[in-house]
Amino acid sequence: MGKLVVSLDGVVIKEVQITKDKTTLGRRPYNDMVIDNLAVSGEHAVLQMVGNDVFIEDLNSTNGTYINGKAIKKQLLTHNDTVEIGKYKIKYLVDESGEYEKTMIMRPGGSAPPPLGSTSPLSSAHPALSTGANSAFGGLGAGQAASIKVLNGAAAGREVTLTKVVTTVGKPGVQVASITKRPNGYAFAHVEGANRPSINGVPMTGDSVPLRNGDVIELAGTQMQFIYR
Numbered sequence: 001m002g003k004l005v006v007s008l009d010g011v012v013i014k015e016v017q018i019t020k021d022k023t024t025l026g027r028r029p030y031n032d033m034v035i036d037n038l039a040v041s042g043e044h045a046v047l048q049m050v051g052n053d054v055f056i057e058d059l060n061s062t063n064g065t066y067i068n069g070k071a072i073k074k075q076l077l078t079h080n081d082t083v084e085i086g087k088y089k090i091k092y093l094v095d096e097s098g099e100y101e102k103t104m105i106m107r108p109g110g111s112a113p114p115p116l117g118s119t120s121p122l123s124s125a126h127p128a129l130s131t132g133a134n135s136a137f138g139g140l141g142a143g144q145a146a147s148i149k150v151l152n153g154a155a156a157g158r159e160v161t162l163t164k165v166v167t168t169v170g171k172p173g174v175q176v177a178s179i180t181k182r183p184n185g186y187a188f189a190h191v192e193g194a195n196r197p198s199i200n201g202v203p204m205t206g207d208s209v210p211l212r213n214g215d216v217i218e219l220a221g222t223q224m225q226f227i228y229r
Contacts, residue, residue, distance in 0.1 A: 002054050002077070004033070005091040005166075011208040012166045012180050013189045018054060023047040025085065026059075039063050039086030047077075054092070056083060146186055148179075151216065151223040159227070162186070175220040179211070186211040186228065193220075 041061035058065035066084040170176035175193030189208035
């Protein structure tokens with residue numbers, strides 16, 4: 001099954017699994033994949049899944065749809081194609097590459113929550129982070145440079161190592177953010193939610209910010225400290 005990895009200025013901000021026969025992209029909130037940018041048309045493009053193949057079609061957008069730098073009207077997507085819509089780049093991946101993690105769900109209690117897509121329900125008490133072997137952060141490993149330490153709630157004191165290039169954290173449908181490993185460090189980006197996360201008590205204003213050792217992130221009611229050794 002294919003998926004789309006959306007990035008802005010080199011920072012991954014969203015991942016979308018292609019599960020429907022038709023997936024719409026655009027600025028309007030009713031699209032399956034909303035890209036809130038003035039360079040993106042209200043109904044910009046559509047992805048159509050035919051068997052195992054995925055086609056993308058430009059819907060007469062103002063600024064066009066590009067694949068690997070070339071303007072297209074309708075084209076079959078292949079593994080690693082890069083779709084460009086406005087300032088956003090969308091990488092099409094056919095299979096699970098292992099470089100990107102599913103969303104780390106925050107949920108009540110001290111038990112390890114499952115990754116996004118599992119059948120366990122979410123509820124509304126104090127959220128916690130998972131440390132399970134199949135958690136979105138992955139298992140603890142030697143030589144890892146960065147981790148997240150939970151500061152409040154039932155999981156306070158728990159530290160989870162960041163093992164992947166991209167880790168998304170939060171409560172889907174409420175507030176989600178991503179932590180991306182870059183050559184010069186780690187970047188934190190707001191992905192989903194009406195309210196932006198806070199860094200050291202200050203709400204984010206830009207699309208992404210660099211993380212420094214000791215930064216305190218507040219997301220979906222949970223405080224986490226970024227540790228970069």
